[in-house]
Amino acid sequence: MKIGIVGAGAVGLLAGAYLGRHHEVHMIVRREEQRRMLTKNGIACDTLESPVPVKASCSLDEEVDLILLTVKQHHLPDVLDDGLPAGVPLLFLQNGMTHYRRASIDPRPCFTGIVEHGARKENDCSVRHTGKGVMRIAPLTDEGFGVYRRLFEALAEEDFPIYLEGRAETMLKKKLLVNAVINPVTAVFKVRNGELLTNPYLSDIARKLCEEACDVLSLSFPDEWDRVCRIAEKTGSNHSSMLVDLMEGRQTEVDAISGYILEEGTRPLPYHEFIVTAVRAIEWEEGGNTNE
Template identity: 40%
Template sequence: MKVGIIGAGSLGLLFAAYLSRAFETIIYTRTPAQAEQINQNGIVLKKGDTETSTNVQAFPISDWKGTETVTVVAVKQYHLQTIIEKVNSSAAPNLLFIQNGMGHLKLLEAIKEKNIAVGSVEHGALRENAYTVYHNGEGITNAARFQGTADWLHFLAAKVPNDFPIVIRENYFDMLLKKLIVNAAINPLTAILRVKNGDLIENPYYLQALNNLFEEISDVLRLDDKEAYLQHIHYVCQSTAENRSSMLKDLEAGRMTEVDAILGFLLDEAETLHKKAAQIQGLYFLIKGKEQEERSEQF
């Protein structure tokens, strides 16, 4: 079985490093230069005090034809439109999308006659260079069928390495919603405050801001068991206390964030329901402003 991975950011490299232990794996990069570096050095995985290198074939994304049995799409949500156009003109039969947020679900509806699953990744990963990734937080990958059949997904989950499990969920919407709530509460606050995840519960003022933001999120999403969701957010902050959120890392690197897929989705929901979401909207504008500021400083 061949597995293709589109995207060689932190998650793309992490998936390639682990899945290549069980499958013939090919990774597709945004630039030819990165593909060349991976072909020269392999993918280096750092975890704790250990470091391993795996030979994985790499090609620029322009070479992807969808001939692999499974394709894992690991690009940011704002790159998906271009990828979906390639998917619709490809032979790719089975695709797993692992974007943050829920804004990409509408985009996936444009894909026809393919078996599609969506995933929610709980691992922590940090790309150190073009071919090196640090696995700084162990977790699982949740996956659920979005459209088509799911036999291929169950086969994939059964064959992945034991230390990189894929857990099949029944309902993709509920699965992604749980991750969205965590991302919407933690990511924008840590990005604006420039703090690690754990600081949100260790600092009593940050904690109050986190709890207040969650109240607005729960109102927009009309959550039933609010206390359980809030406790889960606190647990994630505690269990990933030393981690820097993906949104914070994106801002620090001068990259676009996935704020549209996360807070943008919530603002669309609020508008549909004619609800006010002042905190969510304020954070959305602040993150968009920071994106513009950080990117302009690079030029």
Template identity: 35%
Template sequence: MRIGVLGGGSVGLLVARYLSENHEVTVYVRRNQQKQKLNDHGLFLSSHTTPCKVKALMTNELKDEECVIVCVKQPDMNSVLPLLSYMNEKTPIIFLQNGMGHIDLIRDIAQPVYIGIVTHGALRKSDHIITHTGKGIIKLANFSGSEENLSAIIHRLNNEFFPFQIEKDWQKVLAEKLVINAVINPLTAIFEVPNGDILRNTYLMNLAKELCREACYILQLDYMDQWNHVQTVANNTKENVSSMWKDLKSNRKSENEAISGYLVKKSNSAVPYTTFVYNSMKALEVKKGINE
């Protein structure tokens, strides 16, 4: 299958690397330097010595594909969505974003849309080298397509080393991932600690519990179930650096608006802990001169 992966970050490169084993993959990137690196040297998984062959194009060179997987982060969604309007109306489009800020943006897309989450850990070492830091799964649910087509897509994408799983309720899938992101991401970014520190540091754990409680209240999820899930993820990725902290360190705009910001706007009552980390992240971005 001809697959277009939109975004050359850690998730995009990881997805492209594994899918390239059985499919013809084109990675669409924003910088010509990354395009040249991928085309000249191939895409390396850091645990392997041999690169895989992928084609790289600029995002504005997006062409017809049999499937498009959108892996850009939330702040970049507005710039890539207009490109999708030129795609064939039957081309399935898969969105793999943290947070839920993109939902209102994709409601009017003409193509069949499927929404998912990524539980893998990934670290982009360079423009063409990706490290798989934690084995996981990609969960996909139907948004505006059909269950039958989604099953067919997953059947073609799935492999034992990079599994895909179908889910019935896209809202529940995104909400559960949002809780994890709303707890781990801002705390690790603000305090500049790896994920595991929210369990190792008693005071951070207390903050994490309150953030989890508020997120579950807003999203109408069971607190104990989600707190157990947060602990599992934090423990399994204890030495990992969260994407939000990586963004701050690299002077890139974070997904704060789509994670903590989404919860603040959705809440009908005061959520002091979530509001505090949301404003703290905004303040850190201003301090570092990161543009709105």
């Protein structure tokens, strides 16, 4: 199978490495320097024995069977308006839910997924697999997977499992909630995920964020708080993606995550209002209000 992957950050590189072992992967990147490195070196992943050869370009010129969109939320509009081929199924792999609205009205076959792996980009052609998990994929229309079911089933590997889910909205809400609790708190206070459990003051902030998000998303607070705690414990030594973005001077996805909850809320959400403002302030101070 020929697979196009738009975006070569941590998730894009991880997917490219695992899928590239048995499929022809085309990495679509913005920078010529990264294109050269991927073409020359392939993708190195610390959990794989050797680098995985991939093709790389700055535009998608070849025919592919599937396109994975792994860019950040704020880059999606440019990517979707940049002439992606019609008729090729798109798999959205973003944090947050703002892409859910756009994808739901896109004329192309659209699917969404969540990545429960931990990954850290080491350089332009190398990724560290910091936590093994699964990828979950769901259709964005009532038509379901249809003729594309076998295509997605063919992606799964024993060490890179993929599960096909029935309802995209529920799946995305649960992932959004975890991100809305762990990401901004760790980013603002510059701590690893596990400190949300060991620091009682951070735990209280996280709990309040979880309560507000559950109310907006119509999710069960006891169930979701338990899940947040389990994930924070499992990924305790990790830096969240939002903290990494701030550390490296990049724009975060706080608007697509916490900002989405604020937009959807019908009552005051003081903890979300504060945390969004705090992240934006740090972005401004550290130069993360760029389009990188």
